[in-house]
Amino acid sequence: MNMEQSQFYMTEAIKEAKQALLVDEVPIGAIVVHDGVIIGHGHNMRERFQNVTFHAEMLAIEEACTNLHSWRLEDCELYVTLEPCMMCSGAIVNSRIKMVYYGASDPKAGTVDSLYHLLNDQRLNHQVQVVSGVLESECSQMLTDFFRAIRKRRKEAKRLRQTD
Amino acid sequence: MNMEQSQFYMTEAIKEAKQALLVDEVPIGAIVVHDGVIIGHGHNMRERFQNVTFHAEMLAIEEACTNLHSWRLEDCELYVTLEPCMMCSGAIVNSRIKMVYYGASDPKAGTVDSLYHLLNDQRLNHQVQVVSGVLESECSQMLTDFFRAIRKRRKEAKRLRQTD
Numbered sequence: 001m002n003m004e005q006s007q008f009y010m011t012e013a014i015k016e017a018k019q020a021l022l023v024d025e026v027p028i029g030a031i032v033v034h035d036g037v038i039i040g041h042g043h044n045m046r047e048r049f050q051n052v053t054f055h056a057e058m059l060a061i062e063e064a065c066t067n068l069h070s071w072r073l074e075d076c077e078l079y080v081t082l083e084p085c086m087m088c089s090g091a092i093v094n095s096r097i098k099m100v101y102y103g104a105s106d107p108k109a110g111t112v113d114s115l116y117h118l119l120n121d122q123r124l125n126h127q128v129q130v131v132s133g134v135l136e137s138e139c140s141q142m143l144t145d146f147f148r149a150i151r152k153r154r155k156e157a158k159r160l161r162q163t164d
Numbered sequence: 165m166n167m168e169q170s171q172f173y174m175t176e177a178i179k180e181a182k183q184a185l186l187v188d189e190v191p192i193g194a195i196v197v198h199d200g201v202i203i204g205h206g207h208n209m210r211e212r213f214q215n216v217t218f219h220a221e222m223l224a225i226e227e228a229c230t231n232l233h234s235w236r237l238e239d240c241e242l243y244v245t246l247e248p249c250m251m252c253s254g255a256i257v258n259s260r261i262k263m264v265y266y267g268a269s270d271p272k273a274g275t276v277d278s279l280y281h282l283l284n285d286q287r288l289n290h291q292v293q294v295v296s297g298v299l300e301s302e303c304s305q306m307l308t309d310f311f312r313a314i315r316k317r318r319k320e321a322k323r324l325r326q327t328d
Binding site: 039047051052053054058061062065070071073085087090093094111113115116118123124125 | 220222252273275289309
């Protein structure tokens with residue numbers, strides 16, 4: 001996989017993240033690719049559906065399972081805009097995904113490189129190859145902008161309450 | 165929570181595991197309890213639906229989210245017959261479940277006590293209290309019997325092929 005290809009697919013994951021933005025969710029997006037074809041899409045929908053499992057990666061993996069009629073995604077690659085959390089790393093290992101490409105790091109909850117190296121545990125029956133930092137600044141900027149806008153809204157709401 | 169109560173709820177999780185057995189799935193069951201009421205049930209259905217996320221805990225957690233209309237399960241307890249894997253531990257932490265009671269240990273993939281202590285990571289914004297070994301022998305025996313039966317069937321199938 002060359003850099004141009006990985007950037008192409010990460011751009012698709014970013015498009016998914018932007019879908020999350022449209023409904024005011026934290027902008028995280030993911031896709032699953034099999035033989036060059038996108039067979040799974042997902043964006044964070046935790047708040048909208050009040051379902052803790054509705055992370056981008058989980059939804060993309062579930063769609064990929066449906067499309068392949070298999071829980072084994074051995075020849076698949078996952079692209080995600082943010083370093084996966086513990087739950088999503090677990091789903092990636094359990095589904096035997098071959099490679100993970102991620103954009104921004106998550107120092108607080110990332111389990112691929114930040115807090116743990118869960119995708120490369122030799123005690124488990126599957127390890128995953130990882131490429132980090134794909135279109136990192138674009139993936140990271142979306143999150144920065146989102147949280148900045150939230151802080152601004154909260155500050156404005158507080159100011160309005162005080163002037164009432 | 166006294167031992168009698170925790171055994172009562174684990175018996176309910178075992179009933180779920182037996183539902184998995186009926187459809188020839190690895191017998192693992194889970195329930196989520198809120199204010200003494202069971203608000204989530206789940207049994208392993210990975211093979212039947214070819215969906216890698218269909219672990220007992222995940223299904224029980226999703227049902228609990230639906231019933232509480234919230235991804236936050238802060239005052240809930242989860243009972244599961246087998247030590248949770250990485251994915252399920254992640255969902256437990258993400259949903260902020262208060263306590264986890266599990267039956268049998270999983271030395272190969274358990275992430276609560278065996279391979280990791282994921283439910284008690286002080287770097288994350290939530291830690292979970294854990295009680296292990298609740299009705300351990302009953303939970304463990306179901307799994308031993310299941311895998312023994314599979315090995316017997318495979319051996320018999322091999323013998324029949326050889327005598328053909």
